[in-house]
Amino acid sequence: MVATTTAAVTTAAVSARGVARSFGSVQAVANATLEVQPGTVTALIGPNGCGKTTLMLMLAGLLRPDAGEIRVAGADPRHDAAAVRDAIGWMPDQLGSWDNLTCLQTLTLMGRGFRLSTHEARERGAALLGTVHLAEFADRPTRVLSRGQKQRLSIARALMNDPAVLLMDEPANGLDPRSRVELRTLVRELAAEGKAVLVSSHVLAELDEMVDDAVFMSKGRTLGDEIAAKVADAKTRYRIGTLDDDLLRAVLTEGQIAFDDEPAGMVIRVGSEADAAQALAWLMSKNVPVHRFGPAGSALEQTYMTMEEERR
Ligand SMILES: Nc1ncnc2c1ncn2[C@@H]1O[C@H](COP(=O)(O)OP(=O)(O)OP(=O)(O)O)[C@@H](O)[C@H]1O
Ligand SMILES: [Mg+2]
Structure with missing residues (x-):
């Protein structure tokens, strides 16, 4: 038992x-x-002022905790700041800009800070500008970038040291729909390479498809198993759209299937995707004219809405 716990602690990229x-x-x-495991994406979710940025700054080794234990890639930021800096990519919620530097100079400087040669840093910087679709801005000063372009430069900057751990504070902020989809794809690719990614965001519907795990925060505290159970529960809710709601009600009642009668359509609970397929086949066999059948929206958003309202 003890051995299992120890293994879990040491394998986490961030704890x-x-x-x-x-x-x-x-x-x-x-x-x-x-905890964030290698090869996974974890969301950090909570209302304004609940402490997400403060926590991420501490994980990044940029702010000292008053209490508690932090390990990033096995290192303690209090005693081994250099190891933590090498292991992480930090994407702040706002890019502190060096206005007069070009995009490529910004990345090259960052790479030099990680002991790359100028040539290596430029090569890597140029490649990453391509990844975030800013290649044509390579030689333009960062001050001309739009908000969303600055976000994308910030992503490139966070990847300059090919970090094992990526901490992203509201990365989707200011991104247009296409860039958001690209961000999602990029984050999944980075996780597939084995990186541990912690991402805070308010765009919960998007996180649903991007994350493996979610940590909710409220008033400076991370919420534990109770909220994880709520997320799991929210994932089982399926909404049914029909051309004949009365028939659907009658069929569900007759079949003794519990349902929530919501304005946006009836919601049933299914244990798995196989259960959902079976439920749909059964509804069809009863001639219910179903035109829509699927998860009842974002599980993370539904869970968030059950949290006590406490912005500060
Ligand atoms: N440097 C600071 N000095 C004083 N108070 C601070 C400082 N940084 C954060 N706070 C306070 O700590 C609390 C948590 O702030 P934090 O920025 O971590 O929240 P957040 O969850 O990131 O919020 P948001 O969703 O708005 O980004 C807030 O009440 C904030 O006012
Ligand atoms: Mg914040």
């Missing part, structure tokens, strides 16, 4: 236990505990 940090009288993070 935080009981982490806390105050600014004067404001307790920004009261008690945060989370």
